[in-house]
Amino acid sequence: MKEVKIKRQFDQVASALSIIMDQVGDGNLLHSRRVAVIATALSEIVMPEKRDIIFYASLLHDVGAVIFGKHILMFPSLGEQKRDPSVFKHPTIGSEIISKISGLKEAEGYIQDHHEWYDGSGYPLGKKGKEISLGAQVIRIADAIDMKIHVHGSDPFTDIYNYLRLHEGREFDPDLWNAVLDLKNKDAGTFFTRLSDNIGLNIGLQMMYSEVIKSVDPYWLTPTGRRQDYIYGSESALAVFSEIIDAKHKYTRKHSERVAFLGGKIARIMELPQMEIEQIKHAAYLHDIGKVFVPPDILDKAGLLSSREIEIMKRYTIITMEILDTIEAFRNLTAIAGFCQERYDGKGYPDGLSGEDIPVGARILGVADAVDAMLSDRAYRKALSVENTIVQLERCSGTQFDPTVATVVAGLLSNKEILEEMRKEHFIV
Ligand SMILES: [Fe+2]
Numbered sequence: 273m274k275e276v277k278i279k280r281q282f283d284q285v286a287s288a289l290s291i292i293m294d295q296v297g298d299g300n301l302l303h304s305r306r307v308a309v310i311a312t313a314l315s316e317i318v319m320p321e322k323r324d325i326i327f328y329a330s331l332l333h334d335v336g337a338v339i340f341g342k343h344i345l346m347f348p349s350l351g352e353q354k355r356d357p358s359v360f361k362h363p364t365i366g367s368e369i370i371s372k373i374s375g376l377k378e379a380e381g382y383i384q385d386h387h388e389w390y391d392g393s394g395y396p397l398g399k400k401g402k403e404i405s406l407g408a409q410v411i412r413i414a415d416a417i418d419m420k421i422h423v424h425g426s427d428p429f430t431d432i433y434n435y436l437r438l439h440e441g442r443e444f445d446p447d448l449w450n451a452v453l454d455l456k457n458k459d460a461g462t463f464f465t466r467l468s469d470n471i472g473l474n475i476g477l478q479m480m481y482s483e484v485i486k487s488v489d490p491y492w493l494t495p496t497g498r499r500q501d502y503i504y505g506s507e508s509a510l511a512v513f514s515e516i517i518d519a520k521h522k523y524t525r526k527h528s529e530r531v532a533f534l535g536g537k538i539a540r541i542m543e544l545p546q547m548e549i550e551q552i553k554h555a556a557y558l559h560d561i562g563k564v565f566v567p568p569d570i571l572d573k574a575g576l577l578s579s580r581e582i583e584i585m586k587r588y589t590i591i592t593m594e595i596l597d598t599i600e601a602f603r604n605l606t607a608i609a610g611f612c613q614e615r616y617d618g619k620g621y622p623d624g625l626s627g628e629d630i631p632v633g634a635r636i637l638g639v640a641d642a643v644d645a646m647l648s649d650r651a652y653r654k655a656l657s658v659e660n661t662i663v664q665l666e667r668c669s670g671t672q673f674d675p676t677v678a679t680v681v682a683g684l685l686s687n688k689e690i691l692e693e694m695r696k697e698h699f700i701v
């Protein structure tokens with residue numbers, strides 16, 4: 273078993289991601305968790321040596337769908353899935369996101385192929401037969417089972433069985449049929465009942481999930497140096513989270529990275545301790561994570577938002593804080609990321625904090641965030657010029673912005689070398 277701390281941090285991040293992926297409106301479909309429990313059980317039968325990697329791969333198998341704001345369970349048939357361009361792409365995008373987590377190489381392949389069908393009718397590549405890895409097929413079967421549980425609620429058993437019987441040799445390798453039968457008999461025949469028990473609270477599933485996650489060992493996380501626990505616990509996770517946020521919203525692509533760059537520069541000029549500078553940069557990567565829950569039609573809306581839509585928009589900062597709080601390694605970033613939409617004059621959100629009551633990191637990120645927004649093209653307007661951005665900084669100093677931070681940024685934007693560096697970081701300046 274890996275060092276306990278690394279495992280715990282890794283598991284917290286993976287669990288938080290699975291919740292993010294399955295949130296639909298106010299409810300959570302728990303698709304990833306159910307698929308992970310089923311796929312892990314199947315792997316114990318057909319590929320026990322890969323059980324632990326299968327657990328993480330299946331937990332994150334739909335990570336590529338999170339950015340589209342559509343849940344795959346809303347597309348029950350293969351035909352519907354193939355017709356929707358974003359659903360069609362989700363295995364490829366998911367494997368790209370997973371490739372950012374060092375050491376999850378094997379999971380990448382399983383995720384890329386998890387919608388390929390044995391008869392070649394799947395997507396995105398139309399692979400056939402033994403071209404599809406066993407791990408991908410295990411996830412395919414688990415995925416199909418959860419689709420049935422979702423559609424048929426609390427008594428899915430006969431339906432699952434009939435479906436799989438019909439799809440043996442079409443959707444998955446006929447050699448796997450015996451494993452499906454073993455699964456049916458698992459835990460004295462109670463496996464599927466527990467899984468689908470109590471739809472709504474899903475106590476049965478949640479207990480099964482916590483048993484499994486406790487038992488897996490992320491053995492492939494190899495030590496890379498003295499900061500290994502921190503790197504695996506949060507830095508690769510930071511990269512993944514910011515990848516997801518940026519991919520979700522095309523106008524803010526690379527936004528998190530730029531806010532981290534600018535936030536770090538400001539903090540350094542303000543001579544904050546090195547530790548705090550690092551925290552501000554990390555918080556910048558995560559400050560928009562709650563936006564994953566904002567429906568794309570509101571996030572991408574070109575015109576003015578209605579008051580109801582504004583309320584939904586504002587909720588994202590609270591959700592950001594809730595997500596960060598579930599991950600120990602991110603807990604010290606919660607206030608910095610969560611309060612970056614507060615205003616110096618107290619008219620911001622979510623809490624209406626003012627002045628020095630707003631953590632200094634959040635005040636810095638607030639300005640960095642606004643400056644990047646001003647310097648970027650939006651659906652409804654072109655980017656502001658650097659000169660105009662400086663004018664806005666001065667105009668809103670002391671109201672929206674902390675005056676000290678605003679002055680520092682105006683200084684940065686007046687410096688040719690810094691502007692050159694910003695261009696390299698993909699700022700439009
Ligand atoms: Fe999928």
Ligand SMILES: [Fe+2]
Nearest residue numbers: 333334344415
């Ligand atoms: Fe899925």
